[in-house]
Amino acid sequence: MLNLAHHKISAAAKCFDAKRLMAFSLGDTRVMVTCNPDVAKEILNSSVFADRPVKESAYSLMFNRAIGFAPYGVYWRTLRRIAATHLFCPKQISFTEAQRSDIASQMRSIIACRGGTGEISVRDILKKASLNNMMCSVFGIKYQLGSSNTETEQLSQLVEEGYDLLGKLNWSDHLPWLAGLDLQKIRIRCTQLVPKVNKFVSRIIQQHKLQPETTNHDFVHVLLSLTGPDRLSDNDMIAVLWEMIFRGTDTVAVLIEWILARMVLHPEIQSRVQAELDEVVGKSRALMESDIQSMVYLQAVVKEVLRLHPPGPLLSWARLAITDATIDGYHVPAGTTAMVNMWAITRDPEIWVDPLKFMPERFVSKDSSTDVEFSVLGSDLRLAPFGSGRRTCPGKTLGLATVNFWVGSLLHEFEWVQSDANPVDLTERLRLSCEMANPLKVKVQPRRR
Numbered sequence: 001m002l003n004l005a006h007h008k009i010s011a012a013a014k015c016f017d018a019k020r021l022m023a024f025s026l027g028d029t030r031v032m033v034t035c036n037p038d039v040a041k042e043i044l045n046s047s048v049f050a051d052r053p054v055k056e057s058a059y060s061l062m063f064n065r066a067i068g069f070a071p072y073g074v075y076w077r078t079l080r081r082i083a084a085t086h087l088f089c090p091k092q093i094s095f096t097e098a099q100r101s102d103i104a105s106q107m108r109s110i111i112a113c114r115g116g117t118g119e120i121s122v123r124d125i126l127k128k129a130s131l132n133n134m135m136c137s138v139f140g141i142k143y144q145l146g147s148s149n150t151e152t153e154q155l156s157q158l159v160e161e162g163y164d165l166l167g168k169l170n171w172s173d174h175l176p177w178l179a180g181l182d183l184q185k186i187r188i189r190c191t192q193l194v195p196k197v198n199k200f201v202s203r204i205i206q207q208h209k210l211q212p213e214t215t216n217h218d219f220v221h222v223l224l225s226l227t228g229p230d231r232l233s234d235n236d237m238i239a240v241l242w243e244m245i246f247r248g249t250d251t252v253a254v255l256i257e258w259i260l261a262r263m264v265l266h267p268e269i270q271s272r273v274q275a276e277l278d279e280v281v282g283k284s285r286a287l288m289e290s291d292i293q294s295m296v297y298l299q300a301v302v303k304e305v306l307r308l309h310p311p312g313p314l315l316s317w318a319r320l321a322i323t324d325a326t327i328d329g330y331h332v333p334a335g336t337t338a339m340v341n342m343w344a345i346t347r348d349p350e351i352w353v354d355p356l357k358f359m360p361e362r363f364v365s366k367d368s369s370t371d372v373e374f375s376v377l378g379s380d381l382r383l384a385p386f387g388s389g390r391r392t393c394p395g396k397t398l399g400l401a402t403v404n405f406w407v408g409s410l411l412h413e414f415e416w417v418q419s420d421a422n423p424v425d426l427t428e429r430l431r432l433s434c435e436m437a438n439p440l441k442v443k444v445q446p447r448r449r
Contacts (some may be wrong), residue, residue, distance in 0.1 A: 001026060006313035009033055010344035019344070020205040022326050027174030029053075030336045031318075032327070035344035037351065037381035039328045042366070043338050044381070044389040046327075052391065053337045055173050057165045060088075060190035064241035065236050067394060068317065075200035078230055079240060083394050086222040087137065087244070093398050095217060097140050097289050099136045099415055103129050104409040105286070110303055111414060115444035119419040123439040126253040131156055138241055139204050140218030144221065155245065158200065161193050162246055167431035201238045219244060238239060248395055251311045252402050254433045258309040259302060259407050261424050261440050264416050265356055272297050274447065277412045283448045287412045289405045298408050300363035301392040308330070308358060310385040311433040313343035319391065342385060343434075351382050371410050376400075414444040 001008075013019045019035040034040050043049050050072035054064050063069040067083060070076040083123035086092060107129050114120045128145050131152060134139045139411045143152050170186050172179040172185050182188060223237050232240065263270040280294045292298070321336045332338075347355045353362065363374050374380065377396055378388035393399070410416075418424060422441035429437040 004428060006341055006343040006430065006434070006445075009314075009339075009341050010035055010347075013256065013341070013344065017349075021330060027171065027336075028176060029174045030333065031339065032332060032336055033314075033339040033341055034328075035341045035348070040340040040342075040345065040384070041207055041381045041388065042327055043319060043340060043393045044315075044378075044384075044387060044391075046325065046389070047438050048321050048323055048325040048332075049338055050390050051320040051322050052317050052321045053173075055166070056179075057168070057172055057186050057190055059446060060236075061162055061165065061194060061242075062239040063166075063243055065201055065239035067240070068243055068247065072322070072390065080394060082223070082226065082230060083240075083244075087219050088395050088398050090397075093401055094219070096137055099142070100133060101289065103133050103136075103145065104406050107284075107406070108413045110146055110407065111410070111444055112446060115414070115446075119422065119441045119443050121439050121441050123253070123257055123436075125154070126256050127249070128152070129157070129406070130249045130253040130402075131245075133252075134245050136218070138219045138244045138248075140208075140220065141204075155200065158193065158197055158330075159246055159249055161189070162197075163432045165189055165193070165244070197242050198238060201241050202234070205234060205237060205241075247393075248399070250433050252399055252406075253300075254311045254435045255305065255399075256307075256407055256410075257402055257436055257440050258311075259403070259438060260410070260416055260442065261426065262301075262305055262308075263411065264418050264440075264442055265424050265426075267417075269301065269360060270411065270416060273411050274415070277408060280413060285449075287405070287408045289401070292401075292404045292408060295404070295408060296364055297360065298411075299404060300360040302404055302407065303363045303374065304358060304360040306376055306385045307346040307352075307383050308356075309428075309434065310342050310346060311435075312385065313341065313430065313434050315340045315342055315387050317391075340387075342383075345381070346383055348438055413446065413448055415447055417443045417445060419443055 013022050013035045016022060020039050021032060023030070023032045025031065034043065037318055052069050054069045056062065058069045067076070067079045070079060107125055110125055111120060132143055132145060135152070137156065143149055165186055168184065168186060170184060172182070205220060208224055220241065223232055223240065226232065276297045277287065280291050313351050319338045321332055321334050321338065323334050325332045345351065349355050372384070376383050376385060378384045378386060378392045381388060386393040419441045424440065425438045427437040428434050
């Protein structure tokens with residue numbers, strides 16, 4: 001389970017001819033994993049697997065009070081409804097279009113400025129852009145990407161430390177007799193991090209309470225305006241807001257870096273996306289979000305990168321059986337942790353033609369064996385990078401809208417070229433998300449003069 005667990009689990013499943021279902025013990029934890037889309041659907045859409053196993057680090061970091069790990073029940077459904085109604089609904093996504101456009105413009109300016117001096121590293125720019133986007137949506141705070149300030153630096157450090165803690169395999173979760181020793185120093189690091197998070201988020205909540213009259217539609221104001229059974233305590237509010245920032249920052253930046261890496265490695269595909277951009281948008285103006293619906297090939301590229309490089313290859317966080325169940329004909333006892341190896345499913349030659357080949361055409365071909373309207377939002381388990389069922393990622397539509405628009409903007413503005421000194425390396429590193437082990441370094445050339 002250390003390092004690239006999705007590779008090892010896939011190899012073991014092949015070795016034992018157990019792609020449909022494989023069980024093993026992780027210390028005292030009973031685990032089952034599938035590399036098959038039909039069994040994955042059975043697990044993810046089952047009411048039995050409505051909970052998540054709560055890691056000690058997730059519990060310590062307050063996530064048991066937020067959407068990610070809160071137990072299935074009235075409180076979790078209330079959180080889910082609040083998020084769906086006020087943060088991830090089509091109206092709110094449309095309302096925040098201007099902020100995504102502003103951040104895209106700032107990214108283009110920074111890259112144009114740095115690109116003139118040789119190669120650039122894009123990870124820092126993407127992470128900063130993604131963090132600023134979430135800070136604006138959640139906290140209503142806007143910053144310029146090019147300027148450094150203590151608040152974004154501090155939040156960035158808190159998020160980075162949280163990723164590191166949640167992404168680690170904590171042996172105390174699986175070997176209870178080790179718990180008192182805290183050998184990996186996870187507990188002590190959590191106890192140091194939480195007061196900093198509390199202080200940071202509490203201050204922003206208090207600022208919002210002092211400015212109740214506002215036209216701002218940020219998520220803090222939404223939570224403060226709730227009444228009756230939907231009203232959250234300050235501690236619950238802190239947990240929910242912290243999780244929104246935490247989960248909304250990483251995936252977007254990680255996915256865009258993988259997409260740009262593939263564009264550099266496949267210049268002919270990059271050229272085809274840019275030809276589509278020039279046909280739909282032209283070169284006289286910048287890309288707008290409304291243009292994306294006409295960009296068939298760009299969306300196919302994003303889907304193909306999600307297929308080969310899903311940010312959560314084991315769907316990030318597992319499911320927990322709350323009662324005994326039967327899955328694929330086998331008895332599964334309550335308390336079993338269930339995983340779906342999406343990485344193995346999306347590379348299975350029995351499911352995909354030439355699965356290791358980067359081929360966006362598979363999502364645009366008029367061939368009857370492919371589906372142009374292929375959805376990655378959870379209805380088709382051959383490619384469900386955001387999960388499926390009750391615990392599917394609530395921010396998937398917003399995340400995809402952001403990725404499609406920002407990638408389109410960056411490809412419309414620049415040609416992305418391999419760096420001679422630092423060629424693209426597709427080696428993976430699995431933390432909370434599966435990211436490039438070596439940050440992408442590229443050269444850019446302006447396209448729209």
